[in-house]
Amino acid sequence: AQSVTQLGSHVSVSEGALVLLRCNYSSSVPPYLFWYVQYPNQGLQLLLKYTTGATLVKGINGFEAEFKKSETSFHLTKPSAHMSDAAEYFCAVSEDNAGNMLTFGGGTRLMVKP
C-alpha cells in the first residue's frame, strides 16, 4: 500500500527566502508523485508531477521538485517566496496498478511573512 508523509504541517518563511516543503512516500512499486496547491476556499491545482524520466521536475509558479528514490523523497522547493505563495500544499502518490487513484499527504500550510 502506498502512503505519503509531509513533515511539518506549518512552514513559515520570509518573502524572498527559500521555500522547502518535505514529502516522503512509501510504495511497493515505482511511484508517480504529485504536488498540488490549494488556496483558501478553492480546489486543488496541480503544481507538478513526476511520472518517469528526469528526476528534477519543474512546475508552475517557479516551483520544482526532485524525485530521490534512495531517500524515498519528493521535496518541493522554490528559490524565492512570494506573498502569493501562501497556501496549503499537498503531496500525493499514485501507483500504476492503482490507476489514477491518488493518496494525499496531510498537507503543509505555507505562510509567507513580509
Add this chain to the structure above:
Amino acid sequence: DAMVIQNPRYQVTQFGKPVTLSCSQTLNHNVMYWYQQKSSQAPKLLFHYYDKDFNNEADTPDNFQSRRPNTSFCFLDIRSPGLGDAAMYLCATSRGTSVWETQYFGPGTRLLVL
C-alpha cells in the same frame, strides 16, 4: 473558462436532512471523482465514475451515494448527514484513469451540518 464547476460553494443542511451537492464539467472527461476534505486534513477519495461505471472506495460510508446522469454532471447525495460529515467536498475530473492523466479539481462545496 470554468472547467469544473461546483454549486453551491457553501451549503447548510440540518442533521439528518438529505442534501445533494452538484458538479459539472466542460472538459468532456470520462472520469469524475468525489473527495471529502475535513478541516486541516488531506482530501479523501469517496468514489469515482468512469463513464457510467461507479467505483466505490471500500471505506466510504453507505450514507454517501452518487449519480452521474450524463458525461457533464455528477451528484453527491448524503442521505442522512451527521455532524461528522461537515467538510469541504471536492469534485475532480480526468480524461482517463491512467496515472498519466491529470486530475482537475473544482473549487469545492463547503458543507455545514447544523
